[in-house]
Amino acid sequence: MNPVDFVHPHIRQLAGYVPGLQTEDPEIIKLNTNENPFPVSAAVKNALIAELQAGQLQKYPNPVSQRLREALSKKYGPAPEAFLVGNGSDEILSILFRAVLSPESGIVTAQPTYSLYPVIAALSNARCVEIPVKDNWHIDLGVMLEEMQKKTTSMRQALCAFANPNAPTGITETEADLLSFAKDNPGLTLIDEAYADFGNVSVFRYAGSTAYPRLLVSGTASKALSLAGQRIGWLAGPVSFIQELEKIKDSYNVSKLAQVAACAAVQDSVEEKQRIKLVLESRDWLIRELDKLGFTTLPSSANFIFTKPPVSVLSKSAAAPSELTPAGAYYDLLLRQKILVRYWNTPQLKDWIRITIGTQAQMETLLRVTTDLV
């Protein structure tokens, strides 16, 4: 028998998640996966060197990332035991979805939002209902709530998951709307705060509290803390719920170096604030400059922008206008100039481009190239 025939049919049907392109070409300005443009801080570097010098890497790491949980507790509010730490928030999402989803249950999510949610729901052969965002690109919390409240005998909607600020739009919902949704939702609510450090709305402190017992909030060291390469993410929720998830994770799911690096980064709030300030200044500058060139950009609460290029960019493209939208043409033209951004050729997103905010120098290069294209 072919080994592939042993794989579950529902897995074989999946296309799998396609992450943004990762290139190590130093000539490419990489603005496609929302990393921080700044390297790790001196405090993180020193902590990593000290860990190497301590010569203890032959031993297993702390299984629950205890020191990091304590640092997260100080920063975000919930008790250390209310945090599950993982190998990036992607792993945390997988653990959570495995714990609560099955062919008899499903998730409700937004369209668009982080496109990994439907993919990992499908790994559990669970149903996924995607609710389109409103015309103003805000998440349609009302319709998602109706969907979560639907009572069918055959299907249980276990979880509603979306990012806030949302990706790829950068749009944020208000704290009041998020909390009211979490209270009324009879299922679990997962708010993915991968980008919340760049905005001014965070509901971390309410995760798993008695007032919001079904509210789960996830975060990551990959964005504001410049540690995408180390892979650390976390989820906060009720302690009893987190203990259930701990049964699923690998015993030693976060390496010693990753724990040490994240701990130092989480504690270095002065450095974090400084780099967030620089990113936000460059973001707001870029939005203003693109506006002068005829781009339409959504208000962003994140370290990226979602922007619609003007039709004039089509005149610089060799492709026939019927083949490409202005956004598709802009993506190709930027890539030829070694600038990599993110484009989705889907009916909902085909007119828009997502650009990660890099250093001010990178943003100035992007603008210079763009000025010649429109």
Ligand SMILES: Cc1ncc(COP(=O)(O)O)c(C=O)c1O
């Ligand atoms: C909304 C959202 N959540 C989670 C992640 C994954 O983060 P991590 O690097 O912690 O796995 C991303 C990555 O781009 C994201 O956009």
